[in-house]
Amino acid sequence: MKKIVMAFAILAFVAGVNVQTSRATTKAQMNTGCGLGATLITEADSLVAQLAITFLNGLSGNGTFGITSGTSDCKQATKVVSNDLLKFVADNMDTLSKDMASGEGETLLSLAELMNVSKEARPEFYAALQANFSSVFTSETIEAGEVIDNIMTVTAKG
Amino acid sequence: MARLEGYGRFITSVSLLFFLLTLSLAKAEDASYPDKLLKTANESSLHENPFWATLLHFKPGIKGMESLVDDPEFFLAPNGKRDLKAELEATIKGFSNTTITGDAHPICRFPARYAWLKDTLNIDESKLPKAECKELDAAMAKIDPKSAVLVFSDAHINSPASMFGHTLLRIDSEKESKLLSHAANYSAVVTDKNGALYVFRGLFGYYKGFFSILPYYEKVKEYSNMDHRDMWEYALNFTEEETTRMVLHAWEMREIYTYYYFFDENCSYTLLFLLESARPGLNLTDEFVYSAIPMDTLRAVVNGKAIEGVEYRPSQATKIRHLSSLVNIEDRSTAVKIAEGELNPEDLPLDDKGRVIKILSLSTEYLQYKYSKERISREEYQKLLLAILKARGKLGKDKEDIFAIKTPPPPEKGHLSRRFSPGGGVKDESAFLDLNLRPAYHGLLDPDKGYVEGSQIQFMNTVLRYYPEKNRLELERLDFIGILSYSPRNEFFKPLSWKVEGGLYQELFPDSNDHLALKISGGAGMVYGNSILGMYYGMLDGSLKASGRFEKSFSLGAGASTGIIKKLSDKWRAHLYAKGIYYEFGDRHRSFSIVLNQQFDLSPDKSLSIDVSRERTFGIYETEAKAAINIFF
Numbered sequence: 091m092k093k094i095v096m097a098f099a100i101l102a103f104v105a106g107v108n109v110q111t112s113r114a115t116t117k118a119q120m121n122t123g124c125g126l127g128a129t130l131i132t133e134a135d136s137l138v139a140q141l142a143i144t145f146l147n148g149l150s151g152n153g154t155f156g157i158t159s160g161t162s163d164c165k166q167a168t169k170v171v172s173n174d175l176l177k178f179v180a181d182n183m184d185t186l187s188k189d190m191a192s193g194e195g196e197t198l199l200s201l202a203e204l205m206n207v208s209k210e211a212r213p214e215f216y217a218a219l220q221a222n223f224s225s226v227f228t229s230e231t232i233e234a235g236e237v238i239d240n241i242m243t244v245t246a247k248g
Numbered sequence: 249m250a251r252l253e254g255y256g257r258f259i260t261s262v263s264l265l266f267f268l269l270t271l272s273l274a275k276a277e278d279a280s281y282p283d284k285l286l287k288t289a290n291e292s293s294l295h296e297n298p299f300w301a302t303l304l305h306f307k308p309g310i311k312g313m314e315s316l317v318d319d320p321e322f323f324l325a326p327n328g329k330r331d332l333k334a335e336l337e338a339t340i341k342g343f344s345n346t347t348i349t350g351d352a353h354p355i356c357r358f359p360a361r362y363a364w365l366k367d368t369l370n371i372d373e374s375k376l377p378k379a380e381c382k383e384l385d386a387a388m389a390k391i392d393p394k395s396a397v398l399v400f401s402d403a404h405i406n407s408p409a410s411m412f413g414h415t416l417l418r419i420d421s422e423k424e425s426k427l428l429s430h431a432a433n434y435s436a437v438v439t440d441k442n443g444a445l446y447v448f449r450g451l452f453g454y455y456k457g458f459f460s461i462l463p464y465y466e467k468v469k470e471y472s473n474m475d476h477r478d479m480w481e482y483a484l485n486f487t488e489e490e491t492t493r494m495v496l497h498a499w500e501m502r503e504i505y506t507y508y509y510f511f512d513e514n515c516s517y518t519l520l521f522l523l524e525s526a527r528p529g530l531n532l533t534d535e536f537v538y539s540a541i542p543m544d545t546l547r548a549v550v551n552g553k554a555i556e557g558v559e560y561r562p563s564q565a566t567k568i569r570h571l572s573s574l575v576n577i578e579d580r581s582t583a584v585k586i587a588e589g590e591l592n593p594e595d596l597p598l599d600d601k602g603r604v605i606k607i608l609s610l611s612t613e614y615l616q617y618k619y620s621k622e623r624i625s626r627e628e629y630q631k632l633l634l635a636i637l638k639a640r641g642k643l644g645k646d647k648e649d650i651f652a653i654k655t656p657p658p659p660e661k662g663h664l665s666r667r668f669s670p671g672g673g674v675k676d677e678s679a680f681l682d683l684n685l686r687p688a689y690h691g692l693l694d695p696d697k698g699y700v701e702g703s704q705i706q707f708m709n710t711v712l713r714y715y716p717e718k719n720r721l722e723l724e725r726l727d728f729i730g731i732l733s734y735s736p737r738n739e740f741f742k743p744l745s746w747k748v749e750g751g752l753y754q755e756l757f758p759d760s761n762d763h764l765a766l767k768i769s770g771g772a773g774m775v776y777g778n779s780i781l782g783m784y785y786g787m788l789d790g791s792l793k794a795s796g797r798f799e800k801s802f803s804l805g806a807g808a809s810t811g812i813i814k815k816l817s818d819k820w821r822a823h824l825y826a827k828g829i830y831y832e833f834g835d836r837h838r839s840f841s842i843v844l845n846q847q848f849d850l851s852p853d854k855s856l857s858i859d860v861s862r863e864r865t866f867g868i869y870e871t872e873a874k875a876a877i878n879i880f881f
Contacts, residue, residue: 126633127626130473130619178428182465184633188612191637192605193645200425200465223641230630 124165124233129183167235169242175204180234187227193220201241218245281375282344286337288369295333297368299528303361303497304328304335305506305521307533316518318456319504324354340365346377356381360497360525384499391430391461392421393491395483396526398519398555399431400546401471402478402563402659402700413542413659414471415519418464418481419495426481427465432498434459434518456505457518459498468561473620476565480658482549485556486526494526520545523554530554543689547660560655564617568740570653571610579603580739583610587618589632593639601643606650608640614740662698663853663880665689671857671876682724682876684711692732692813693821693847694878695855702734702745702775702783702813709751723764727751734785734813736777745785746772756865757797758837765795769829771809782814791829798835805831805839819849839865853880 167176179186182197189195193216207215219226222244226237294300304323305316314330315322323329325338339361342354355362356379365371397418417432436455471477486494506518520532532548549555562570572580585591586607593611596604615636619629669684692704706727713724728751735743748770754762773787786808793803811825828840841863848856855878863870 126630127619130469130616178465181463182427182469184616185469187633187637188616191612191640192609196425196427200423200427203423203425203428217645220641220644224638227634227637230627230634 124180125231126183126187126227129181129185165233165235167238169239171238172204175201175238176234178204179237183234183237186237190219190226191223193217205241215245281372282341285340285365285369285371289336289340289365294368295336299364300332300336302521302524302528303364303500304332306332316521317501317504317506319506322500322504324358340369343371344376349380351381351383353377353379353381355379356384358500359384360493360500363493363496387461387499388492388495391419391495393419393495394422394488395420396486396491396494397426397429398482398484398523398546398549399467400480400482400542400659401467402480413546415542415545416467417494417519417522419461419491427463427468429464430461431464431467432459432461432495432519432522433467456507458503458505459501459518459522461498461502472561472563473616476563476617478563478566478656479561481559481561482546482555483557483559484523484526484549484554486554490526494522497525498522517545520548523549527554543659543662544665547664550660558658560653560658562651562653564613564620565741566653567651568610568613568617571606571613571650572738572740574650575603575606575610579607580610583607583614584739586611586636587615587632589628593636596639598643602647605640605643605646608636608643609650611636612640617740657697659698663690663695666881667691667694667878668881669857669876669878671874673859673872673874675872676870678715678717680874681714681716682711682874683714684709684876686710691847692734693823693845693857694880695847695849695852696815696821701815702732702736704730704732706730713754722754723752725751725753734775734783736775736783738777743775744772745775745787746770747787755793755795756839756863756868756870757795758866758868760868762870763795763797765793765797767791767793773809781812784810784812786810789827789829791831793831793834800834802834803831803837804833805829807839820846822846837866839863847878850877854878855880 328335771789807829809827
């Protein structure tokens with residue numbers, strides 16, 4: 091047993107004494123800022139990180155029921171929208187932009203459901219968003235609130 | 249003084265009043281009611297009901313039956329961790345508690361226990377205090393549990409130990425989009441940044457594990473975008489009632505810690521208790537005594553007949569590989585150039601729309617991959633992403649479904665993780681018989697269906713060798729660990745491949761004999777691949793040997809290795825390699841070897857290994873040939 095522990099200890103030493111890229115730290119930093127690029131989780135690609143992941147599979151996360159984390163630091167929509175919608179757009183903006191540009195995808199479906207767009211109206215809803223992509227994502231630094239405002243503008247009837 | 253005394257008397261009379269008031273309130277709720285319930289419970293020995301043990305996570309331990317939950321907050325009785333009966337009594341009494349209000353009341357705090365006892369004991373709610381569980385009700389309304397899915401996240405592209413996978417639960421509501429579902433996840437909270445401590449504590453239970461419930465899309469982002477791990481979603485055949493029961497039990501586990509052990513009390517094992525809480529009689533945890541590999545727990549659920557279908561969610565890396573297989577080499581480099589910002593996406597000729605859509609989609613995924621690996625700045629990423637998507641938006645909907653990725657064999661269809669291999673061979677002039685037992689998990693040449701090609705992770709691989717002529721039994725090798733990650737580089741992915749091995753091995757010594765020595769070695773390098781050669785690699789290696797037989801007790805050196813890993817057919821894999829190490833510190837010597845390993849599949853759970861090697865260490869040559877049958881179980 092002593093030898094096993096020793097072997098692991100040496101190995102861990104090889105793996106780098108300071109796991110700077112550990113998930114714990116990455117996660118703490120991931121939700122900085124609003125808008126595109128803030129909703130993707132990033133992690134530097136290093137051997138140390140890989141070795142760390144190797145042993146620490148499942149060792150991460152925070153111990154809360156995180157069903158109501160806020161987006162209060164980001165710009166809010168000017169129109170009245172549900173918290174769920176704002177949070178979803180804020181948390182998924184990168185994938186949403188991608189799905190919107192291709193006119194289909196899971197985040198578009200989520201958006202339609204959160205905005206109570208009926209099943210029959212969805213194809214048209216998706217097509218309108220794709221055709222008006224540049225009017226929804228008007229700038230690189232756009233935030234969730236503005237995206238929702240723009241979505242409502244371009245999909246509004248009449 | 250007199251004033252103070254008067255004050256004291258006043259307080260006494262007020263408390264007395266309160267006491268009487270409480271007593272009368274309790275009376276209204278029938279003070280004898282808990283005793284009646286207790287009597288009924290004791291008459292039927294309800295604490296022996298297996299479902300009660302499930303709700304408390306009881307398992308046989310060193311000191312007899314005890315709960316795996318370590319947090320005292322989880323128990324109402326002081327000795328609840330070890331005493332099912334005491335905890336049942338305390339729980340029943342707790343339900344009629346009149347001093348605690350709101351979500352802290354035992355009825356709100358332990359809703360799964362309450363629901364079960366209410367059913368089993370026919371509890372008349374009107375005889376208990378009215379509990380107002382605002383937080384619980386709000387969470388239940390938000391989660392809106394209707395059905396459940398067991399999610400298994402696959403291997404990391406270049407981290408074989410993540411082949412262990414991770415399991416979590418998805419709780420679906422009535423919404424069509426599964427991204428809007430919730431995930432119930434168990435993980436340890438890591439408090440160290442020091443690598444050595446990190447590993448040690450993870451293995452030996454120094455971290456606290458917690459359940460969390462969070463939006464499912466967070467887990468999708470984590471696994472599919474950051475880790476590049478495919479996900480498998482196994483629909484559980486739980487009814488709405490069973491799913492609700494499970495979520496209520498997850499609520500009981502809220503902010504409750506259990507010490508996390510990498511090998512047994514890990515994410516998967518603990519999650520099984522949640523599944524068992526859904527359906528009384530579903531028994532999944534019993535078979536895991538020493539270790540619980542997520543894959544095996546997944547198999548247990550499949551065998552427990554709780555699964556009714558599986559869906560595959562490819563990761564971003566898989567999407568990139570798929571998209572790049574749809575286009576030619578020229579379009580691949582166009583996609584890379586666009587993602588590097590060297591080519592304007594609006595400048596592509598639009599005569600073949602479908603082709604441009606493929607290029608732009610590949611560009612987008614690759615750009616996000618690069619950003620997720622922190623190879624470009626956020627500003628650069630935002631600018632390029634928007635430019636590509638604007639061009640893509642103008643092309644309309646794609647006619648073909650370019651993301652229709654063929655579902656690979658699901659992980660539970662892969663070979664089982666324990667391997668027993670009887671075999672025999674010849675070393676120089678001496679014949680030998682081998683008994684090899686590998687408790688976990690996958691060898692480089694083992695059948696790769698359901699596993700990541702070019703990967704290996706082995707723990708405690710043990711070979712006992714018997715030489716009949718000398719009538720000698722010896723430990724041939726004991727790998728504490730043996731991890732290999734050979735991951736080919738291409739236009740999109742530039743992984744560093746690596747290997748780590750450590751254990752006790754029979755090593756050649758200057759006396760021309762083998763003796764047991766401790767050896768730890770590792771290496772890193774690059775792997776490339778093509779359809780003709782398979783995977784080929786070059787690596788820089790380091791090695792440390794320790795033994796009392798060395799004059800200086802150790803020998804430390806560096807060198808290089810190169811090899812080819814080739815799939816010769818669906819059932820035949822081979823690995824040919826050469827390695828040279830120059831030991832320059834401690835006892836100086838050189839070691840060269842050339843090895844050919846092969847494995848042929850005989851049936852889904854059996855294969856044949858044939859290995860030949862020639863080695864020169866301390867100037868002494870050694871040749872070995874052996875064959876073995878591998879039985880996966």
